[in-house]
Structures are given as C-alpha cells and as structure tokens.
Amino acid sequence: MLQSCSVNSEIVYHKDAASTSFMDIDIREFMSEMMAMTPDSLKQKEFGEMDKLPTTWTSMYDFSKKEGKLKTENPDSIRIMKKIFMKSTKENNKLAGFSFKMEHFSPEDYLVLKSFTKTEKVPLDQNIYNNWDGKTLTIDTENFNLKSIEESIRSKTSKEESEKIAGMMVMFFKKIGTTLKFENPIQSISGKHDWIKQIDDHSIKIDYDLKAIYEKDTQLKNADKKIIIVTK
Template sequence: MKKTIILFLISLLIVESCNVNSEIIYHKDAASTSVSDIDTREFIAEMKAMTPDSLQQKEFGELDKLPASWTNLYDLEKKEGKLKTANQDSIRIMKKIFMKSNKESNEPSGFSIKLEHFTPEDYLALKSYTKDEKLPLDQNIFNTWDGKTLTINTKNFNLKNIEEALRSKSSNEESEKMEGMMMMFFKKIGTTLRFENKIKSITGKHDWLTKIDDYSVRIEYDLKTMYDKEAKFKNADPTITIVTE
C-alpha cells in the first residue's frame, strides 16, 4: 500500500530530531490560521558531518518531493494517487490544510503545515478527520475563540497530537517508551498566539505563557517538566482568558 503524505511526514519525525515553532493567528471573524514549522537543520548538519552522503537517504529524497510552495493536502494526495476518502467533509478539511517543504542553501531544512482560516465548525470536522488521519498539530488550535475572547485550557499545553501521530507509526515497544522518545526527537517546541486586535486583558497565569507585546503571547514548552509527574509549577491556572479590544 502506498504511504500517504501524512504517514511520510510522521516517518520523518521519527528519524529526525527537530525544533517545532508554531503560530496561531486569531482573526476578528472567530476563525484562526495556524502554521507549524518543523525545523530539521540541526539534525541534517549532524548527519552530514558524520555521513556526507546522508542527504541521499530515502527520507530526505521523499522530503524533496514535497512542493516548495503551499499545496493543500487534497491536491497532494490526489496527485500521488493516495486519496483514501470520498467523504465531502473530509475533503473540505483536506483542502484547508496546506503543506510545503523548506530549504536552506538548496538543501532540505524541514517542512511546514498550515491550517488556513479554520472556523469553529472546521475544527469540529478536523477532530473527526484526525480520528483516522493522525496529524502532528498544535493542541492549542482547539481552544475556544469567538472573535474577541480566547479561552485557553492549559491542559492543551501538551504534545498529545504529535504523540498520537508518532504512535501511529511506532511499534508497541516504541509506544511504551514514547515519553523518552519525545524528549529525544524534539529539542525545542513553542507556540505564538497572535491577535488581529490589541489584547485588552489576560486573566490567569501559567509558567509557560508569556505576553510578548500588545498583540501576542508565547508558549514555550518544557518537555522535561511536561513528562515529570511530580513537577510543580509556580503558576498553572487551568484556564487562561485573553480578551481583545
């Protein structure tokens, strides 16, 4: 069976250590757009230092086939003959999920995933879609946004979607060691939440969330603390509410 684009990208996450930087832009019409950049430059540099011809490996060759410009998931899978669904809701969501490869000095440096102008209804459909198609998405996209107020459930300060995506490609033995694998695969993970309107107030605190400027806040994940069941936070309110003007 041919490997779908999603499974291929998950395969890359398994063989590479990387940094993940995401940005979620909250629009005035209650929709949001998110972009996640998966940066593998550090890993590639290490591989080249040890094995100069490492970029000829299958994984990197496949990454090179991913378009350098934003292309939606539906078109990608249809072009490759890997489209597996005729469900119209799934197809609608696939047409709003975009991917592209990234290069530096004409060499692979990672890939990016974008969810373009998702409405609350789109996120409901996305939850249904990802039951079968695991995507390495930022959990914070599922926080509640009504166009003025963002309600953040700090339980979403985790890597559940990425973990599930990796588990879908891992052996049972690897799945049991997922926490250690996550800390090995990912060097740095963070998310910026950016608003079109100025932030009026922030209620609630968390050690990982910091206000950057009048329009944005930043979440920096501490993976060691995340997987330490005995870790204690100075600030860890269950809900953070951001109200914009």
C-alpha cells in the same frame, strides 16, 4: 539526536471567530546527526515519503490526490484537506524542515478536523482547539502537550520505533513555542501559567518546558487550568 528538533507555531485569531495557524518544524540538526550515525536510515521509506513533500505551499488534498492516496470521499473531510497546506524546506538539496498551515478555520472546521485527525495524523498545535468566539479566547492549559506531533511521528514509524519515540520525546525536541496573535488588541488576561507571557498589545507567547511535560513531578509556580484572554 539529542535535542535536535525545533517547533515554532503561530495562531492568528480573526475577528470573525476563525483562526489561521502555522507550524514550522526545523529538523536540520536532526538530519545531520542521523546522517552521521546511520547514513542508510535516510533512505528508509519514511524519509523518502517526507522528501516527496513539495517546497511550495500545497494543499493536503492536492498532495494526496497527486500521490494517489486520497482515501476519502467525505465532502467535509475534502473541504478540510483543501484548507490544510504543507511544504518542505530544503537546504543544499537536503531536507531541513516542514511547514504546515491551516487557512481560516472556523469553529465548525475544527469540529470536522477533530474527527478527520482520528484517521489522518497531522502535526497540529493542540492550542488550535482552544475556544475562540471572535472576542474571547479560553486557553485550556491541559492542551499544553505534544500529542498530535507524537502521533504524527508514530504513524510514520514501525511499532518498535514508535515505542522508542515515546521515551525519546523529551530528548528529541530542543525548543517548542507557540505565539498567539490577535487582530484586535488584548484588553485583559485572567489566570496565570509559568509558560505564558504577553509580548505586546496583540500577542501572547507560550514556551513549553519539555522537562515538565514528560516528568510528571515537576512543580510549576503558576499552572491555572484556564487562561482567559479578552480582546477589545
């Protein structure tokens, strides 16, 4: 199970201060290693639950309703659930990964999402919470972590397993990266961080150093707390 999951995210920043984000979690290697080690583990409840995810984009609201698991009547939560989409990827009828999409979230939507995710664990790229006003993005590099992905995995496992997961995270993920795309061209970037690089006039790439996240004594050459990207 060593380094067998990859996570790719993309956040598109719109001119109207909203953003749309995508996340793909590739678990092909993980699943084949699980099968080889403990074939019965794939019959466990958690994997059964994951297997139920449709292979076409389905809103969290529709999926929860269909499964009889809609726990809220709060109109704000329901509005958010209708804007979060999920799907699974299958290869040869076997689970190969998941994708999540958050469609055109406004700053107000993100506030609702913060309280919503206190009870509903959704794998999110923490960078979605960076402040974007339609022209300037302020990246808080303290958000360069995997908390929401960890919590999402933990919420689907037993207490014992979730304690094991904490120690395994660095081994569990092979590659994690986030691309930030802007509708308008980038005018300036202030602040530096080892994991951030500009790809072109409209995009920035963040490649996480997993070792540095989990081994606190890793020294980064550039690690400014704030990176400010101004668009034209």
